[in-house]
Amino acid sequence: MKISLNQKILSRNEECAKKNRIFFDEHGVFCLNVISSPGSGKTTTISRTIKDLGDKIRIGVVEGDIKTDTDAQKIRDAGGEAVQIETHGACHLSAEQVYNALKALDAEKMDVVIIENVGNLVCPSAFDLGESKRVILLSVPEGDDKPIKYPGTFAEADVVLINKIDLKDYIDFNLERVLADIRVVNPDAAIFQVSATTGEGMDQWYDWLINKNGAAQSAR
Amino acid sequence: MHETAVAESILNTIIAQAETADAKPVSAVISCGQFNALNDECMQFAFEAAAAGTVCESMLLNIKHVPLRAKCKKCDATFEFDVYKPACSQCDSMEFDFKRDAPLLLETIEFEE
Ligand SMILES: Nc1nc2c(ncn2[C@@H]2O[C@H](COP(=O)(O)OP(=O)(O)O)[C@@H](O)[C@H]2O)c(=O)[nH]1
Ligand SMILES: [Mg+2]
Numbered sequence A: 001m002k003i004s005l006n007q008k009i010l011s012r013n014e015e016c017a018k019k020n021r022i023f024f025d026e027h028g029v030f031c032l033n034v035i036s037s038p039g040s041g042k043t044t045t046i047s048r049t050i051k052d053l054g055d056k057i058r059i060g061v062v063e064g065d066i067k068t069d070t071d072a073q074k075i076r077d078a079g080g081e082a083v084q085i086e087t088h089g090a091c092h093l094s095a096e097q098v099y100n101a102l103k104a105l106d107a108e109k110m111d112v113v114i115i116e117n118v119g120n121l122v123c124p125s126a127f128d129l130g131e132s133k134r135v136i137l138l139s140v141p142e143g144d145d146k147p148i149k150y151p152g153t154f155a156e157a158d159v160v161l162i163n164k165i166d167l168k169d170y171i172d173f174n175l176e177r178v179l180a181d182i183r184v185v186n187p188d189a190a191i192f193q194v195s196a197t198t199g200e201g202m203d204q205w206y207d208w209l210i211n212k213n214g215a216a217q218s219a220r
Numbered sequence B: 001m002h003e004t005a006v007a008e009s010i011l012n013t014i015i016a017q018a019e020t021a022d023a024k025p026v027s028a029v030i031s032c033g034q035f036n037a038l039n040d041e042c043m044q045f046a047f048e049a050a051a052a053g054t055v056c057e058s059m060l061l062n063i064k065h066v067p068l069r070a071k072c073k074k075c076d077a078t079f080e081f082d083v084y085k086p087a088c089s090q091c092d093s094m095e096f097d098f099k100r101d102a103p104l105l106l107e108t109i110e111f112e113e
């Protein structure tokens, strides 16, 4: 006997992502899911964003990591509020883990919630967390072949931050190629070249964040 | 390795269906697209590990990879997108629109008669 299901795999995650999305809508929270390889600069970028925008918008952070809460601690040192999720080996965050973290964060009081996903450029992109927008970070030292090697990840991005741009003259990194390769799979993403350590280019990213957040607020 | 999560998700569904059908599952077909591609080896390994000790133990898993179609903006040709050669198959242009990528699906389950 054979049965046809044609059922979406990971539907349980999608159900829970829907729940998160409703939560964000109801409370007027703008949520970002930040995905990159380990070491691309997610924590540094989020910390700097909080330092520079913290007095304008209230930002809460959900930190995903395989183990330890060092990243959440760094966010707190930057003056932000953070909740750590330890995934105990899992290579991605699930919508359910985020749902629980939102409670612990008092997320309904935030203007913006930033989720730092587990450092991995492939797996997290298969899991919708219910975010408003998805941000992919790519740092210069990782090399200029990443968009073409991981097209699925870049295809789903709303924003691509090319981080560590301060290093581009020291490393063989073909910026034109990266921009072209991102455009092949994703003609619509906003792309910003930034340095989370020197601050170069961060203003454009802040403008985007404030405008999008504002758009989310006024859509209500 | 998100194959583990995929394996668990499939397994839960198959076990539930097996209970309803009151039969032992022998094989299943899943399909994926190009952007959410599964690695066959990882997937088989993850499924085997998850299925051990359940009614799904030693089940056969077939993985279908559905091609992603794209339409060239220059010459209008429709072609199968190749991640490793992202250009129009007719004119080599790199400007094109994607059709929808296939979702991760559990298509069919086959049970013992
Ligand atoms: N030169 C340079 N280093 C950076 C930049 N952003 C982050 N880093 C460094 O990269 C390392 C990893 O950063 P981190 O934020 O922890 O990366 P994460 O794993 O993605 O969270 C740290 O040593 C940072 O100081 C940048 O824009 N330029
Ligand atoms: Mg980090």
Ligand SMILES: [Zn+2]
Pocket (backbone or CB within 6 Å): B072, B073, B074, B075, B076, B077, B088, B089, B090, B091, B092, B093
């Ligand atoms: Zn063409």
